[in-house]
Amino acid sequence: MEKTLLELEPGTQGTIARFIGNPGFVRKLRTIGIREGKTLTVVTRHPLGGPVVIEVDGREVTLGRGMAGRVVVDVAE
Amino acid sequence: MKTVVLMGNPNVGKSGIFSRLTGTRVITSNYAGTTVDVSRGKMHLPDGPAGVIDAPGTYSLTPTNPAEEVAARILGEADIVVNVVDATNLERNLYLTLETLERGVPAVVALNLWDEAGHQGIAIDVAGLEALLGVPVVPTVGLSGEGIRELVGRLGEARPSATIRPMSEEERWATVGRITGEVQTIAHRHHTLADRLAEASIRPISGLFIALAVIAAAFLAVRWIGEGLIAYVFEPLFDLYTPIVMRASDLLGPGILHEILIGRLFEGEIDYVQSMGLLTTGLFVPFAMILPYIVAFYLVLSILEDTGYLPRLATLADTFFHRLGMHGYGIIPVFLGFGCNVPGALATRVLETKKQRFIAATLMSLAIPCMAQIAMVFGVLGPFGLRYVVMVFATLAVVYVAAGLILNRVVPGECPEIFLEIPPYRAPDLRATATKTWMRVRGFIGEAIPYLFLGILLVNLLYSVGFLDLLAAVFAPVMEAWLGLPAGAAVALLVGFLRKDLAVGMLVPLGMSPEQLVIAVTMLTIYFPCVATFVVLLRELGARGMLAAAGVMVTAALLVGGALRMILIGF
Numbered sequence: 001m002e003k004t005l006l007e008l009e010p011g012t013q014g015t016i017a018r019f020i021g022n023p024g025f026v027r028k029l030r031t032i033g034i035r036e037g038k039t040l041t042v043v044t045r046h047p048l049g050g051p052v053v054i055e056v057d058g059r060e061v062t063l064g065r066g067m068a069g070r071v072v073v074d075v076a077e
Numbered sequence: 078m079k080t081v082v083l084m085g086n087p088n089v090g091k092s093g094i095f096s097r098l099t100g101t102r103v104i105t106s107n108y109a110g111t112t113v114d115v116s117r118g119k120m121h122l123p124d125g126p127a128g129v130i131d132a133p134g135t136y137s138l139t140p141t142n143p144a145e146e147v148a149a150r151i152l153g154e155a156d157i158v159v160n161v162v163d164a165t166n167l168e169r170n171l172y173l174t175l176e177t178l179e180r181g182v183p184a185v186v187a188l189n190l191w192d193e194a195g196h197q198g199i200a201i202d203v204a205g206l207e208a209l210l211g212v213p214v215v216p217t218v219g220l221s222g223e224g225i226r227e228l229v230g231r232l233g234e235a236r237p238s239a240t241i242r243p244m245s246e247e248e249r250w251a252t253v254g255r256i257t258g259e260v261q262t263i264a265h266r267h268h269t270l271a272d273r274l275a276e277a278s279i280r281p282i283s284g285l286f287i288a289l290a291v292i293a294a295a296f297l298a299v300r301w302i303g304e305g306l307i308a309y310v311f312e313p314l315f316d317l318y319t320p321i322v323m324r325a326s327d328l329l330g331p332g333i334l335h336e337i338l339i340g341r342l343f344e345g346e347i348d349y350v351q352s353m354g355l356l357t358t359g360l361f362v363p364f365a366m367i368l369p370y371i372v373a374f375y376l377v378l379s380i381l382e383d384t385g386y387l388p389r390l391a392t393l394a395d396t397f398f399h400r401l402g403m404h405g406y407g408i409i410p411v412f413l414g415f416g417c418n419v420p421g422a423l424a425t426r427v428l429e430t431k432k433q434r435f436i437a438a439t440l441m442s443l444a445i446p447c448m449a450q451i452a453m454v455f456g457v458l459g460p461f462g463l464r465y466v467v468m469v470f471a472t473l474a475v476v477y478v479a480a481g482l483i484l485n486r487v488v489p490g491e492c493p494e495i496f497l498e499i500p501p502y503r504a505p506d507l508r509a510t511a512t513k514t515w516m517r518v519r520g521f522i523g524e525a526i527p528y529l530f531l532g533i534l535l536v537n538l539l540y541s542v543g544f545l546d547l548l549a550a551v552f553a554p555v556m557e558a559w560l561g562l563p564a565g566a567a568v569a570l571l572v573g574f575l576r577k578d579l580a581v582g583m584l585v586p587l588g589m590s591p592e593q594l595v596i597a598v599t600m601l602t603i604y605f606p607c608v609a610t611f612v613v614l615l616r617e618l619g620a621r622g623m624l625a626a627a628g629v630m631v632t633a634a635l636l637v638g639g640a641l642r643m644i645l646i647g648f
Contacts, residue, residue, distance in 0.1 A: 035250070044279060058165075067496060
């Protein structure tokens with residue numbers, strides 16, 4: 001089932017499906033290692049509108065909630 | 078002379094390789110027309126000396142921010158590129174490698190953090206990678222220097238890639254995947270205790286406690302290092318200097334020149350804090366009172382940076398700072414600002430857009446008291462009780478947040494969200510940390526000390542010709558009517574523009590109540606930065622930006638002063 005990264009609870013794993021945004025946004029994510037087909041784990045989601053931390057390929061990346069809402073992830077039911 | 082350029086992603090140990098290649102004679106300066114700092118040094122190649130440039134870390138040559146733009150431009154200056162690649166994260170790093178090789182520039186790849194890759198169970202077929210990329214590939218460990226000699230040796234073999242041709246973005250991603258698949262094998266690895274501890278520092282609650290502990294430790298270290306430097310380095314230096322100034326004082330004899338250069342003598346002796354001469358207080362304040370703490374702040378910041386803690390702190394701080402229009406890195410100008418607002422103002426460069434830098438700089442000048450101001454608050458209000466000191470700091474905290482919330486709404490422009498990689502914790506490379514601290518301190522000496530010096534000269538002159546008294550007479554009615562302060566406080570506040578510490582000495586003899594002093598001291602902190610910060614802000618924000626910031630400061634000071642008066646004194 002597809003969900004945005006923002007909707008995922010900490011600890012959830014999923015496969016990155018696609019990004020919603022312009023080519024510049026997509027390149028920014030891909031070049032830091034967040035790419036379609038990669039497995040992603042939500043490390044933590046900071047409360048009160050704080051950022052989301054994910055792990056891809058053993059590397060952690062912090063991204064703001066606006067960006068997290070534009071990353072679509074395929075998660076098992 | 079040939080130019081060697083180091084290119085690589087952020088956090089791959091590029092500056093460690095740079096300091097190994099160049100030694101200590103390094104210059105860091107703004108890249109022409111930008112606010113991005115770039116380090117340059119020299120090294121020896123078999124065919125003579127060569128310049129080395131450490132390009133800012135970038136993930137691709139299609140820039141998304143000013144630092145990456147500079148990196149792309151620097152590539153154009155290269156005769157040889159050393160592409161520093163993180164061996165623990167080959168796949169992601171290869172994108173930039175391919176983009177670089179597609180340009181047809183002679184290159185060598187340094188496969189850095191080679192030891193860490195081994196620990197993590199990652200094996201890379203170096204010969205295979207070399208064949209696929211068509212340029213020399215050398216495993217290196219920047220921290221220990223392993224592989225550096227071989228890297229230098231193979232710079233002579235640097236050549237345009239024989240295998241990589243220009244390709245489309247999609248093809249490039251496919252090539253990255255293919256190459257990684259062919260040369261890299263990863264042994265499965267379980268999460269270790271260290272991993273779990275590292276994760277605790279980024280979770281909301283445990284992370285907050287760790288952050289508070291780290292910040293407390295950082296400030297303690299700053300104090301300890303700063304006081305140590307004063308007691309064992311700078312004061313002994315001034316003890317050696319005293320007989321020379323005394324000699325000069327005798328030679329000059331009384332008069333206007335003595336007044337400006339040496340200042341007042343107290344019982345025939347120089348008092349470095351109060352004499353106010355250019356050669357006495359003018360040297361002592363910047364070098365023996367401010368510089369030691371700047372060294373300490375920059376050292377601690379460099380260590381926090383090089384251990385990899387800073388991105389974690391920025392992640393935790395983001396929850397707060399992004400509401401004020403900045404993002405997590407907004408905490409750096411605040412941290413440095415507590416030492417001196419000048420490095421704080423310079424540090425606003427860590428933020429990407431004009432709007433963010435404006436907000437960060439304005440809020441810092443408004444509500445972050447520097448070491449001199451903190452000493453002033455305690456010195457003036459401490460004798461009346463701690464609660465008055467707390468009142469000042471609480472007011473400043475409220476001002477920081479309130480002004481930030483408002484500026485975020487009204488200032489036009491963009492506020493990009495936080496987006497950063499969290500590198501693994503690493504032991505800092507002492508050489509690189511020391512070099513970085515020294516670069517920053519040297520930058521501070523060049524950018525701030527002349528203005529601190531000029532500030533003292535200016536206040537001496539204005540004071541002796543009676544200009545300040547004139548201004549004070551104009552502003553006195555505002556002081557009395559709006560703020561409930563005696564007319565004499567106006568002079569103190571005006572002097573405070575140039576010298577906050579001197580202003581204190583003028584407030585104390587006015588015999589004000591502690592409530593009045595709280596108002597005066599808060600005003601003194603908020604309404605304007607010192608002259609050195611002012612000049613740096615003018616450069617960082619431009620004349621229009623500085624004018625807007627000054628407007629915010631004066632307005633905020635009057636509003637806060639008036640509000641405090643109503644709360645503390647009544648009508």
